Amino acid sequence: xxxxxxxxxxxxxxxxxxxxxxxxxxxxxxxxxxxxxxxxxxxxxxxxxxxxxxxxxxxxxxxxxxxxxxxxxxxxxxxxxxx
Amino acid sequence: xxxxxxxxxxxxxxxxxxxxxxxxxxxxxxxxxxxxxxxxxxxxxxxxxxxxxxxxxxxxxxxxxxxxxxxxxxxxxxxxxxxxxxxxxxxxxxxxxxxxxxxxxxxxxxxxxxxxxxxxxxxxxxxxxxxxxxxxxxxxxxxxxxxxxxxxxxxxxxxxxxxxxxxxxxxxxxxxxxxxxxxxxxxxxxxxxxxxxxxxxxxxxxxxxxxxxxxxxxxxxxxxxxxxxxxxxxxxxxxxxxxxxxxxxxxxxxxxxxxxxxxxxxxxxxxxxxxxxxxxxxxxxxxxxxxxxxxxxxxxxxxxxxxxxxxxxxxxxxxxxxxxxxxxxxxxxxxxxxxxxxxxxxxxxxxxxxxxxxxxxxxxxxxxxxxxxxxxxxxxxxxxxxxxxxxxxxxxxxxxxxxxxxxxxxxxxxxxxxxxxxxxxxxxxxxxxxxxxxxxxxxxxxxxxxxxxxxxxxxxxxxxxxxxxxxxxxxxxxxxxxxxxxxxxxxxxxxxxxxxxxxxxxxxxxxxxxxxxxxxxxxxxxxxxxxxxxxxxxxxxxxxxxxxxxxxxxxxxxxxxxxxxxxxxxxxxxxxxxxxxxxxxxxxxxxxxxxxxxxxxxxxxxxxxxxxxxxxxxxxxxxxxxxxxx
Numbered sequence: 209x210x211x212x213x214x215x216x217x218x219x220x221x222x223x224x225x226x227x228x229x230x231x232x233x234x235x236x237x238x239x240x241x242x243x244x245x246x247x248x249x250x251x252x253x254x255x256x257x258x259x260x261x262x263x264x265x266x267x268x269x270x271x272x273x274x275x276x277x278x279x280x281x282x283x284x285x286x287x288x289x290x291x
Numbered sequence: 292x293x294x295x296x297x298x299x300x301x302x303x304x305x306x307x308x309x310x311x312x313x314x315x316x317x318x319x320x321x322x323x324x325x326x327x328x329x330x331x332x333x334x335x336x337x338x339x340x341x342x343x344x345x346x347x348x349x350x351x352x353x354x355x356x357x358x359x360x361x362x363x364x365x366x367x368x369x370x371x372x373x374x375x376x377x378x379x380x381x382x383x384x385x386x387x388x389x390x391x392x393x394x395x396x397x398x399x400x401x402x403x404x405x406x407x408x409x410x411x412x413x414x415x416x417x418x419x420x421x422x423x424x425x426x427x428x429x430x431x432x433x434x435x436x437x438x439x440x441x442x443x444x445x446x447x448x449x450x451x452x453x454x455x456x457x458x459x460x461x462x463x464x465x466x467x468x469x470x471x472x473x474x475x476x477x478x479x480x481x482x483x484x485x486x487x488x489x490x491x492x493x494x495x496x497x498x499x500x501x502x503x504x505x506x507x508x509x510x511x512x513x514x515x516x517x518x519x520x521x522x523x524x525x526x527x528x529x530x531x532x533x534x535x536x537x538x539x540x541x542x543x544x545x546x547x548x549x550x551x552x553x554x555x556x557x558x559x560x561x562x563x564x565x566x567x568x569x570x571x572x573x574x575x576x577x578x579x580x581x582x583x584x585x586x587x588x589x590x591x592x593x594x595x596x597x598x599x600x601x602x603x604x605x606x607x608x609x610x611x612x613x614x615x616x617x618x619x620x621x622x623x624x625x626x627x628x629x630x631x632x633x634x635x636x637x638x639x640x641x642x643x644x645x646x647x648x649x650x651x652x653x654x655x656x657x658x659x660x661x662x663x664x665x666x667x668x669x670x671x672x673x674x675x676x677x678x679x680x681x682x683x684x685x686x687x688x689x690x691x692x693x694x695x696x697x698x699x700x701x702x703x704x705x706x707x708x709x710x711x712x713x714x715x716x717x718x719x720x721x722x723x724x725x726x727x728x729x730x731x732x733x734x735x736x737x738x739x740x741x742x743x744x745x746x747x748x749x750x751x752x753x754x755x756x757x758x759x760x761x762x763x764x765x766x767x768x769x770x771x772x773x774x775x776x777x778x779x780x781x782x783x784x785x786x787x788x789x790x791x792x793x794x795x796x797x798x799x800x801x802x803x804x805x806x807x808x809x810x811x812x813x814x815x816x817x818x819x820x821x822x823x824x825x826x827x828x829x830x831x832x833x834x835x836x837x838x839x840x841x842x843x844x845x846x847x848x849x850x851x852x853x854x855x856x857x858x859x860x861x862x863x864x865x866x867x868x869x870x871x872x873x874x875x876x877x878x879x880x881x882x883x884x885x886x887x888x889x890x891x892x893x894x895x896x897x898x899x900x901x902x903x904x905x906x907x908x909x910x911x912x913x914x915x916x917x918x919x920x921x
Contacts (some may be wrong), residue, residue: 223333258331
């Protein structure tokens with residue numbers, strides 16, 4: 209399950225930031241990926257909400273600094289509210 | 292399983308095919324990826340690949356401007372990806388926040404510099420009518436009415452101003468009613484409450500739209516209601532990002548826009564080919580028999596009746612139905628004509644292919660029989676193997692994926708944008724009956740010795756008239772849809788035709804044809820442009836169901852005669868070849884026009900009106916506004 213959420217978010221990041229999947233790690237962030245701007249950040253939020261059926265608060269969106277952070281956030285949300 | 296790829300390998304495969312320079316194969320897999328995993332992230336992948344492919348594929352280019360009062364940026368990639376699967380390369384321009392009024396009234400705004408084919412005006416009620424949303428309970432009835440009237444006047448001014456500056460189509464979001472009216476249930480008790488006044492504005496908006504050509508209303512309330520207002524809205528995103536729509540519904544907004552874009556581009560289907568077993572009815576007629584198949588007012592048969600009602604509604608919009616089924620003909624015909632639960636009968640189908648041949652071959656024959664292109668066919672079949680076979684064999688056909696659940700079939704057909712029409716002509720509504728008459732005609736043709744005998748037997752009448760308000764929509768529709776017998780393939784919108792018709796140098800004729808079997812309706816258009824003593828044929832087209840019966844000669848004779856009467860000395864015309872208009876290639880030479888020049892773009896032909904004319908076919912009776920001639 210852990211690997212699955214992370215892998216799915218990696219694929220989203222690859223789609224949104226235009227970088228091959230194998231070049232995206234848990235540490236990838238707006239600092240390491242050129243296309244991670246505010247518009248694509250919003251798109252990442254929307255893609256996560258849509259895919260996992262979640263609603264993220266502004267505070268949670270703030271926490272999404274890296275691909276790893278995002279995966280962790282999603283996992284904790286999914287555990288808190290099992291679907 | 293028909294799919295060999297999962298989404299991850301699909302992405303890799305698309306990249307590989309792109310690198311190898313195989314655009315067609317890459318495009319097919321890209322469309323498959325989108326169908327299987329539509330969403331914000333995939334949209335980014337798809338649109339970036341479409342940008343690499345756009346010059347290598349026969350995509351229809353279309354420029355869409357979105358004027359808005361809220362964030363639409365995340366919807367744009369979804370819209371472009373969706374458009375790609377309908378063969379459309381959509382270029383999108385987004386106006387600045389709440390700058391729609393300046394954009395519309397300023398002839399030099401970025402909107403008009405973009406030169407859009409269509410414009411969407413997506414404005415929220417609280418931006419266009421803040422009084423009616425925020426402080427409503429404070430307003431006296433008179434003041435509330437004045438506020439509503441102000442909104443309506445605003446729309447009227449913007450739309451007229453837009454029409455002065457642009458011929459593009461305009462789609463206006465109707466206003467959304469408040470989900471929580473300020474006075475609670477009291478609001479529902481009168482027509483002057485918040486909901487009542489919003490409805491009133493929307494009614495007026497529809498009247499304004501109807502008084503202009505090419506202006507359409509998007510029923511935003513109905514869209515939201517379909518998905519549930521509670522789920523549709525995301526108040527938090529509205530307050531933080533000016534995005535009022537929840538993540539899961541952005542795709543639905545994009546798809547609603549596509550229901551306008553697809554018919555505006557002309558990527559519509561003229562015929563739906565449908566499978567029978569487990570699609571039109573539940574079960575397999577050859578195994579379950581008449582008593583075993585499911586179709587009727589009770590569940591599960593009710594799901595198939597709902598689909599059949601949706602099919603009959605398509606017929607009413609002029610979309611032909613055809614059946615294509617692997618079955619014994621007698622079994623299938625018995626179910627079609629005798630089963631008490633069936634709403635669709637064999638006479639509702641313009642073509643039937645009930646046999647054991649493969650479906651792509653049958654689809655090809657259906658297109659030939661109905662004289663339409665493969666790209667005018669849509670195909671609905673519950674069997675994924677059949678769908679994949681058709682997709683692989685003919686990518687032009689729109690293949691519809693029904694869900695696993697027959698209860699969804701009707702909605703899937705109703706929501707499919709290739710069946711949308713923005714206007715409806717008499718011809719559209721009569722089309723199925725006209726094709727039935729066509730089958731009789733084809734039978735008659737075979738029993739005559741000579742073509743001329745057959746022409747006389749047909750007793751054709753051609754009604755030739757200048758374009759009028761009544762025929763404008765049909766004339767524009769013909770310029771947009773006619774591909775085969777079309778000499779220049781110039782596409783015009785209703786408002787462009789209306790604009791041309793105002794100038795005395797332009798003459799626009801429509802031709803309506805009747806014969807002993809029935810009325811074909813308006814089937815041809817000729818547009819000419821006088822330039823001094825020369826008259827140029829700008830557009831000359833004819834629906835293919837009347838080609839080869841000298842109607843084309845009648846239309847040409849009429850424009851030649853009327854040009855000569857206006858004092859023109861020469862009638863000139865171009866043939867601009869496309870992939871599809873070979874049937875019209877020899878038209879000018881067959882009518883004794885001389886070749887003036889020929890280049891990569893096409894050929895130019897000329898007829899000396901002082902010495903020659905085009906004889907009107909003797910077996911066609913001419914009817915003009917002035918009365919009947921022979």
